[in-house]
Amino acid sequence: MDNSTLDLTSEISTGVRSLFYAVPPVESSFKSIDEVPKYVDKAVPYFFVAIFMEAFIQLIRGRKDLIFRWNDAFSSLSAGVASQVPLLMVRNIEASAYIYVFEHYRIAELPWDSWVTWLLCMLGVDLGYYWVHRMAHEMNFMWAAHQVHHSSEDYNLNTALRQAVLQRYTSWVFYLPMALFIPPSQFLVHIQFNLLYQFWIHTNVVGKLGPLEWILNTASHHRVHHGRNRYCIDKNYAGVLIIWDRIFGTFVEEKDDEGISYGLVHPINSWDIFYIQLCHWQYMISTAMKTSGLGNKISIFLKGPGWAPGKPRLGYLEDIPDIQAPQPRYEKDLSLAMTFYVWTHFFIALMAQNFTALNRESLGSVHTLCSILFIMWTLTNIGFFYENKSHAGLSEFLRCATFLVADYFYCNTASCPQSLYIMRIIFFFSSLLSLYHIFNKPSAKKID
Structure with a gap:
């Protein structure tokens, strides 16, 4: 060996x-x-x-x-x-x-x-x-x-x-x-x-x-x-x-006779990555603006999520609905073809993130910044597709076109790795598919 x-x-x-x-x-x-x-x-x-x-x-x-x-x-x-x-x-x-x-x-x-x-x-x-x-x-x-x-x-x-x-x-x-x-x-x-x-x-x-x-x-x-x-x-x-x-004193054992329902007490019901990351900040700020008294406004941020004026720091456990499994799950899905499309681009973004993470010392700041923008734009667009946003196709066309234009001006063809040719083909056809999506927008399949 x-x-x-x-x-x-x-x-x-x-x-x-x-x-x-x-x-x-x-x-x-x-x-x-x-x-x-x-x-x-x-x-x-x-x-x-x-x-x-x-x-x-x-x-x-x-x-x-x-x-x-x-x-x-x-x-x-x-x-x-x-x-x-x-x-x-x-x-x-x-x-x-x-x-x-x-x-x-x-x-x-x-x-x-x-x-x-x-x-x-x-x-x-x-x-x-x-x-x-x-x-x-x-x-x-x-x-x-x-x-x-x-x-x-x-x-x-x-x-x-x-x-x-x-x-x-x-x-x-x-x-x-x-x-x-x-x-x-x-x-x-x-x-x-x-x-x-x-x-x-x-x-x-x-x-x-x-x-x-x-x-x-x-x-x-x-x-x-x-x-x-x-x-x-x-x-x-x-x-x-x-x-x-x-x-x-915060331990409790799993009950064998009671199934567990997972997630938040108040589900978010979205696949939009920015909304998921920021929605609770929006809720806290909105709640603080509607709450009277400076001390209460500050407490909205510093006390527990279940707190409200007149309640203990963590609120009352009894106020939480006694949710039992199974519960219906939020479900918006894509066609098989669109699922294949978005996951192809997700894995490209994942490879870009992993490559940049492992080589960030040798990459310049411009290259790193471009990678970040590319990754986040990709994830955003996939969320748009899953949420059936009307502007998903246009945003995806602009992303693919931006990649192809940047590649044309930035990469020296003589020194480009062979894998980049595959990327060019993927993004060229993806730009065409996104144009098709714009003019023939499919309706998302919703499962109750």
Whole structure:
């Protein structure tokens, strides 16, 4: 077996194990932040393999109701892509703030290559995540971002990737105490592992895991967290270790005799990616404007989503409807041909995002900015198609035409990779199809 094969095998092994926090300290301790692998970026292929494996398992089990829906899958995956787009231009604020505090205010510096440091950082990040997550449910301005993750009415591995663009801008402060003594290289490893671990627990395939349920956050525990049944509300905030919920009184066990209905108590009912990300901000501002008293207006943002004047900080649980499963799910869908079309362009946008993320140091700022605009315009248009917007065809024609014009003026044909010729063909025919859509606008298929 040659070295290249060994390296590939090792990389795959590390990638898979990183999803389960199973990369030991000897393999995941680094002296400098520049040496820390981009575990999350490298995990993207494993996400998709796992998603289709989950769908196959549900198919052979005869649970077609639990197989991902293409429209909901787009909504989840587009949110995941959009949440990573700001990182193409600027460093993660969690990392930047942590590094700044460590460099200027650290009290002590634990050794980067010690398993004790590794373990302390793992526990510190997980405890920090518990409080980030809990506050994201108990403070309305943080919930405005986090509700994106809960907005899916499905519960599968796609849902794990449904992330908010704005959440990281409120979460960074919870990790700063560790920066007083734990090196940033350790923090950057564990903040990624903590996120990756939570991928596999977003599934109905995995049942209860016996004694592990006492210590680890599992699929069973996290199903409760995503439920909108009354007993599920504001429970099981853990990232990796469920012990924090047991310690702080927010744990509840999944009921075997009661099915879980997933999603928000008040569903969003949209596949528009910008609306999903921003709708709760719109609601909060509108509510604050209609509420009398400055203190009450401020409380709309700082207290729980269920708060109103005269109620306790988190509102009354009894005010939440006692929703039971199954519940009807929001459903607007496309024809098979249009589904193939939009998903072809989604995967092109995903490849553009992944390529830019892995090569952002060598790409210029203009190239990166163009990639961001291309990705976001693609996701926006797909949302328009799923929502059957009247201007979807025109926006798509302009996007495809812009790509072809930019390609004509920007790319030197002699040095272009062969794959770009395929892209040109796709976008040329896509521009024609979008023109056809403009003049022969099909009606979306609505399923009750």
